[in-house]
Amino acid sequence: MNQRMKHLLPNDQCVIMKRTAFFEDANTVLTLLYQPLIGMKSVALYQALWRENGARSSQTAFSHHHLMGILNMSLDEIYEARQKLEGIGLLKTFKQDETYRTYYYVLRKPLSSYQFFENPTLTILLEHHIGKEAHQTLKQQLAPSQQLNQAIDDVTAHFDDVFTTVKHLRQPAKKTNEESIVMSSDLPLEWLYKMLTQQQIEPKQILTKSNLNYMERVSKIYDVDYLELEKALLWAINEEMSFDRQEFLDMCKDIYYNKHGSVPPRLYAKQDIEAANNEAQQVEANHSAQPSKAESKQNKLIQHFNTITHRELLEDYAASGLASMKEVDMLTNVMEEHGLNQPVMNVLVHYVLNKNGNKLNRNYIETIAAHWSREGIESAQQAIELAKQEHKLYQTWQQKKQRQGSKQSNSKKSSEVIPKWFKEQKQKKQSEDQSNNQQEAETQDEDLAAFFKSFSQPKQ
Incomplete structure (x- = not known):
């Protein structure tokens, strides 16, 4: 809660923006594919922001109190759900500090069902969350694959084969295989090149853009370090000297289970893990020295x-x-x-x-x-x-300071002019109250005397 209070308060304003059109199956993908990974509350928050964006004019701000009301969620729950949306790639958040703090929520387009199952990170994690059988069923329903016969050749013309932007054509440049262009990556590319060269394997054929992207995502999911990555990569190279993704995936799974046991990798909120670790450390500290x-x-x-x-x-x-x-x-x-x-x-x-x-x-x-x-x-x-x-x-x-304030109020009262008739009326009322009190006292004395006198008379 302390972390949330530092970053989000009920009266903070928010503006919702959507820059691109969504796929037709966006709601289906959110409910069936994203929800097992990030939970119902995160999907509910995303859909609420989506509806608010459609119902309001552009750049119209409203407070987070409104979101709390329509979602029936606390601000802590909204903040946690927002972070999950940001982490999974469905939301970008920007902040502006003025008289009131304003957050700009830019909704990002969910992947289509085909794109979701082509994403190695999301499809692997979904399989671990819902099971292999349910994963295959969803894949067949939402992203059915239609494979062509391998004997059929691809003769599709490319853009450069058909069009040009200049009238006088020059000698066409030598085509390069886009898959051999290595992009920036967190993987140790220089070391991987050297390692494959030593094994007499052509690096450019293995370390393509798509293969590197796949290796990076899978190694993060299964907590594979650089030394283990070398082992998994060599295992995944088949007899045709090409990269077999399924073999690489299976080896990464084996590495993970050997290190972490039989519990499969899933999406966990770092905040929850840090809180659990801090609580465990606090318990240990309390055992060593118990403060009052x-x-x-x-x-x-x-x-x-x-x-x-x-x-x-x-x-x-x-x-x-x-x-x-x-x-x-x-x-x-x-x-x-x-x-x-x-x-x-x-x-x-x-x-x-x-x-x-x-x-x-x-x-x-x-x-x-x-x-x-x-x-x-x-x-x-x-x-x-x-x-x-x-x-x-x-x-x-x-x-x-209170006495000074009371003196000032008394001096104001004393400086006020009181009419003569008001003073006379007040004195008359005081005299009437005194006479009434005296009569009541005399009546009480008479009753008390009669009461004691009844006890003093002899019994007959």
């Missing part, structure tokens, strides 16, 4: 103050999730005037809100800010410790 509950709570509070702004702090206190921009500007000015950093200012705002009935008094805030500036407070922990030590002093300052 107060210290643990203070450490969490300090960490919170170090990762948010005073605007986000005010939004946390507000039931609506919205902060007053007037208060935000006031706090920003105080922070800049007295040279306080953000964590220290967060502690100051937290202290004043808790001790002053959730009210922000500028004079009171400036008094404490000036004090902390003179003391050279530079961290949230120092600010908390000083606030504890000087709590009585701050209470005295607050009471003094």
